[in-house]
Amino acid sequence: MGLPLEVNGATREVPARPDTPLLWALRDLGLTAAKYGCGADRCGSCRVLVGDAPVASCQVALGDVTAPVSTLEALVDTPEGERVVTALAGINAGQCAYCLPGIAVTLIHLARRTSPPDEEELLRALDAHLCRCGSQPRILRAARQALGGGRQ
Amino acid sequence: MSDRLRLGSLALEPDLDRWVALEPDGTVVVRTGKAELGQGIRTALTAVAADELGVDPARIRVEGPATGTAPNELITAGSGSIEQSVMALRQACAHARHILLARAAERLGAPVQELSVDDGTVRAPDGASASYAELGAEPFDHRVTEPIETVPISARRWSGHGLPRVDLTAKIRGEPVFVHDLRLPGLRHARVLRPPRPGARLTTADAELRDLAAALGPPERARTGVDDSDVDDRGARGSDGEPAGGVDVVRDGSVVAVVADREGDAVVAAEALARSLTWEGGGIDPALADPATLEARVTSSTAIVDGAAVEDRPAPPLEHTGAAQVVRARYSKPLLLHGSIGPSAAVAHLDGDELTVWTHSQGVELLRPSLAEVLGLPAERVRVVHVDGAGCYGHNGADDVALDAALVAVARPGRPVAVQWSRDDEHGWEPAAPAMAVDLEAGLDEQGCITSWQHDVYSQPHGARPRPHGEGTRTSGLLASWYREQPFEQPAPWPVRGFHSGGHRNADPYYDLPVRRVVHHQVPAPVRTSSTRSLGAFANVFAIESFVDELALAAGSDPVAFRLAHLGDRRAREVIEAAVDLAGGLVAPGGLDAPGRGLAFARYENVKAYVAVVAEVEVVARTGEVRLRRAWIAADAGEVIDPDGLANQLEGGVVQAASWTLKEQLELGPDGVRNRDWESYPILRFSEAPLLETRLLDRPSERPLGAGEASTGPTAAAIANAVHQATGARIRDLPLRPDRVRRALTDLL
Ligand code: FES
Ligand code: FES
Numbered sequence: 001m002g003l004p005l006e007v008n009g010a011t012r013e014v015p016a017r018p019d020t021p022l023l024w025a026l027r028d029l030g031l032t033a034a035k036y037g038c039g040a041d042r043c044g045s046c047r048v049l050v051g052d053a054p055v056a057s058c059q060v061a062l063g064d065v066t067a068p069v070s071t072l073e074a075l076v077d078t079p080e081g082e083r084v085v086t087a088l089a090g091i092n093a094g095q096c097a098y099c100l101p102g103i104a105v106t107l108i109h110l111a112r113r114t115s116p117p118d119e120e121e122l123l124r125a126l127d128a129h130l131c132r133c134g135s136q137p138r139i140l141r142a143a144r145q146a147l148g149g150g151r152q
Numbered sequence: 153m154s155d156r157l158r159l160g161s162l163a164l165e166p167d168l169d170r171w172v173a174l175e176p177d178g179t180v181v182v183r184t185g186k187a188e189l190g191q192g193i194r195t196a197l198t199a200v201a202a203d204e205l206g207v208d209p210a211r212i213r214v215e216g217p218a219t220g221t222a223p224n225e226l227i228t229a230g231s232g233s234i235e236q237s238v239m240a241l242r243q244a245c246a247h248a249r250h251i252l253l254a255r256a257a258e259r260l261g262a263p264v265q266e267l268s269v270d271d272g273t274v275r276a277p278d279g280a281s282a283s284y285a286e287l288g289a290e291p292f293d294h295r296v297t298e299p300i301e302t303v304p305i306s307a308r309r310w311s312g313h314g315l316p317r318v319d320l321t322a323k324i325r326g327e328p329v330f331v332h333d334l335r336l337p338g339l340r341h342a343r344v345l346r347p348p349r350p351g352a353r354l355t356t357a358d359a360e361l362r363d364l365a366a367a368l369g370p371p372e373r374a375r376t377g378v379d380d381s382d383v384d385d386r387g388a389r390g391s392d393g394e395p396a397g398g399v400d401v402v403r404d405g406s407v408v409a410v411v412a413d414r415e416g417d418a419v420v421a422a423e424a425l426a427r428s429l430t431w432e433g434g435g436i437d438p439a440l441a442d443p444a445t446l447e448a449r450v451t452s453s454t455a456i457v458d459g460a461a462v463e464d465r466p467a468p469p470l471e472h473t474g475a476a477q478v479v480r481a482r483y484s485k486p487l488l489l490h491g492s493i494g495p496s497a498a499v500a501h502l503d504g505d506e507l508t509v510w511t512h513s514q515g516v517e518l519l520r521p522s523l524a525e526v527l528g529l530p531a532e533r534v535r536v537v538h539v540d541g542a543g544c545y546g547h548n549g550a551d552d553v554a555l556d557a558a559l560v561a562v563a564r565p566g567r568p569v570a571v572q573w574s575r576d577d578e579h580g581w582e583p584a585a586p587a588m589a590v591d592l593e594a595g596l597d598e599q600g601c602i603t604s605w606q607h608d609v610y611s612q613p614h615g616a617r618p619r620p621h622g623e624g625t626r627t628s629g630l631l632a633s634w635y636r637e638q639p640f641e642q643p644a645p646w647p648v649r650g651f652h653s654g655g656h657r658n659a660d661p662y663y664d665l666p667v668r669r670v671v672h673h674q675v676p677a678p679v680r681t682s683s684t685r686s687l688g689a690f691a692n693v694f695a696i697e698s699f700v701d702e703l704a705l706a707a708g709s710d711p712v713a714f715r716l717a718h719l720g721d722r723r724a725r726e727v728i729e730a731a732v733d734l735a736g737g738l739v740a741p742g743g744l745d746a747p748g749r750g751l752a753f754a755r756y757e758n759v760k761a762y763v764a765v766v767a768e769v770e771v772v773a774r775t776g777e778v779r780l781r782r783a784w785i786a787a788d789a790g791e792v793i794d795p796d797g798l799a800n801q802l803e804g805g806v807v808q809a810a811s812w813t814l815k816e817q818l819e820l821g822p823d824g825v826r827n828r829d830w831e832s833y834p835i836l837r838f839s840e841a842p843l844l845e846t847r848l849l850d851r852p853s854e855r856p857l858g859a860g861e862a863s864t865g866p867t868a869a870a871i872a873n874a875v876h877q878a879t880g881a882r883i884r885d886l887p888l889r890p891d892r893v894r895r896a897l898t899d900l901l
Contacts, residue, residue, distance in 0.1 A: 016414060016416045016417065019420065020417070020420055024416030024419055024420075028415055030335060032333035032335070033327075035333075036332070036494070036572060037493050037494060039574065040830070042829060042830035042831060043493055045493055045494065071326075072325070072326040073326060076326065085325055088324050089316065089317075089321045089324055090316075092192075092316065092797070095191065095543060095800060096190030096540075098323075098330065098492075098493050098541075100324045101324065101325075101326035104324060104326070123839040126838035126839075127837050127838050129838065130493055130835060130837070131493065131838075132492055132493045132543050133543040134803065134804035134806065135804060136841035137803060
């Protein structure tokens with residue numbers, strides 16, 4: 001017996017305690033695009049969408065998830081996902097890329113909005129993420145390309 | 153170029169079959185002993201192999217380091233991947249092609265000169281053809297001892313032309329490619345509970361630990377068949393012998409791990425158990441962290457000549473004879489973290505009497521015997537395989553977590569077990585980048601030329617990588633070994649005698665100086681310190697290049713002309729000119745309110761890539777905040793194999809070094825590292841990232857030069873020089889945090 005969790009369009013049975021952070025429940029389901037980085041909502045590598053909202057899955061208890069969860073595994077095959085991945089890969093915007101799946105979720109979320117974010121919104125959204133390889137300048141360039149807004 | 157340089161790592165590993173193999177479907181497997189650390193080595197190797205063999209890059213599969221199968225290249229460090237592995241592979245592929253063509257000539261009955269190669273298919277003039285897969289079915293059985301001719305520069309299609317990163321798309325898409333994501337059949341997950349302080353011993357009694365462990369099982373799953381006799385035995389097992397999903401505790405002295413079928417259970421249980429354990433003893437002396445007091449703690453001093461330590465007793469201080477003025481200054485940097493975004497992880501599996509360890513270590517060949525010694529296993533029974541990890545900037549926790557996983561795997565044989573450190577573990581236990589201080593003194597003559605130069609560098613150790621110490625010595629560089637029931641001893645730091653090793657890397661300035669005295673002073677560290685990207689070069693170049701600006705000012709010269717006047721090497725002068733040109737000069741437009749610009753230059757290890765950086769900063773006078781707005785990078789790394797990969801490494805180095813320079817400092821207390829999260833150890837954020845422009849001076853006929861670490865030192869000095877230009881304040885101690893900058897600005901008034 002476990003807890004039901006709606007993820008990527010299917011309902012899965014998660015054999016975990018309700019206080020388990022969503023991140024680990026997802027990874028135990030084999031969905032490893034969301035990654036552990038800090039467990040404290042400081043690095044963004046665990047980012048997923050809950051309903052329509054980007055959240056740090058390390059901070060949400062499994063028992064508190066009330067909306068369907070979308071992870072990068074599913075988001076990547078949407079038109080916005082393809083746009084974001086193509087933009088990032090197109091200019092080699094990353095080095096180790098451990099930070100990038102989380103960043104991709106944030107960018108896909110922004111790309112789904114009707115109006116493109118301005119520069120300030122983009123920076124605010126990306127400030128939820130850390131990149132230690134120093135790829136921020138390239139990631140920003142790719143983001144502007146994929147989102148079509150802000151400074152080019 | 154000498155034969156030795158052209159052969160690269162083939163000098164260590166001449167067996168061609170180790171490097172190149174053909175598979176029946178036409179795939180070309182190339183093997184490397186260099187690990188993908190985010191530096192893009194796989195892409196550079198793919199480009200070179202595609203060119204030399206005449207196949208499409210899509211046919212090539214690069215296999216990374218693994219003991220027993222990949223070529224032994226010892227370690228991936230020191231910006232050596234291109235110089236050693238790529239050069240070796242180019243020669244290996246040239247030899248392979250030579251042999252494949254000879255076999256084709258025989259089979260097709262045509263002379264080699266008349267054969268052509270198209271994507272791995274060899275054709276004779278009469279139209280007959282043979283594929284590499286057929287021709288390479290037999291091993292090469294060939295030792296590469298002499299370099300042979302390679303494909304001419306004009307015929308290179310991929311190397312030098314920017315093949316896109318071959319591994320990046322899968323990583324961006326979140327595919328399970330990191331060691332953190334390795335999901336082997338039957339995998340279990342473990343977390344090791346680190347002590348509250350370095351050196352502390354676990355005092356929780358076995359019986360108590362057993363009770364605590366018994367209370368850990370997830371409540372909604374029945375724990376059956378707990379073996380009460382010994383917590384070291386299988387903790388929670390179903391009646392059919394299969395784990396019931398409970399949590400199992402492994403103990404070896406002060407090493408405690410929780411093991412569970414699911415990662416979530418292991419994490420939750422580890423957090424719960426950590427609160428109940430009791431420890432005693434241990435602790436550190438945080439006073440040793442202060443760069444201001446390093447000089448008082450010197451344990452040994454060594455003279456440095458041409459980058460190498462030469463004698464035990466350094467020469468007496470210089471008199472600066474003939475100098476019209478003598479300038480002195482002291483610079484410092486604090487202890488720093490690597491701070492990889494993905495904490496260290498490993499997977500280990502004891503299957504029968506074979507232990508396999510999957511790791512993101514930089515050195516599988518050093519890790520293998522190091523693990524074997526601690527585990528008491530013969531090295532032949534330990535196999536260490538590299539799997540990509542998060543960004544690696546030096547000796548981090550990768551090797552230590554490999555031992556964590558191996559200890560659990562040996563205690564719980566039969567199923568693979570994965571361990572990942574927490575953020576707290578990573579900040580608290582990874583080897584730190586050492587604190588350093590540099591005293592500089594130089595004489596200037598009437599004409600404003602440097603007459604004499606004295607450099608004293610005080611540094612904590614840069615070398616603590618695990619390595620074998622010999623059977624029965626009970627010394628090990630691996631963290632958990634010091635906490636076992638039968639503990640190992642922590643080794644003394646590696647001696648720093650090699651060429652540009654440790655704290656004296658780049659201590660020897662690249663300028664033409666008539667008289668110089670360079671001395672390296674060893675200082676003990678309060679916590680384990682080891683190699684971090686560019687080692688001593690970061691502090692030494694920061695100091696030298698800040699000081700050169702100070703000397704230029706004292707000499708009444710400008711920073712560009714002063715540097716050029718003291719540099720005999722044309723390539724060095726050209727990168728400086730290129731960076732200044734790219735920036736459009738060292739004076740930013742904007743009149744009085746213009747931001748400040750600063751220049752700095754270094755040649756990494758005095759023999760690797762040349763890099764010049766111009767930084768543009770804005771200083772907020774009220775707060776003391778320094779914002780790096782833009783930076784321009786010029787580099788000469790000899791022949792450029794992967795232009796975008798090179799630019800990416802240089803740019804990443806600038807951003808990372810900007811973060812070190814502006815923000816970072818490890819804080820220590822009696823219990824060790826205090827800033828164990830990103831809130832207390834902030835790093836550069838997206839909104840603080842500079843705009844970057846890079847110019848590469850390609851020299852296709854020169855040998856490639858390592859560049860992965862070459863931009864960090866120049867960045868720090870360029871920023872400090874820019875702050876000086878903007879404000880008149882010369883700040884010599886890193887980081888350039890607002891409080892320090894504001895104090896410096898107040899002092900000017
Ligand atoms: S792991 Fe969730 S934000 Fe860092
Ligand atoms: S690319 Fe390595 S952390 Fe961002």
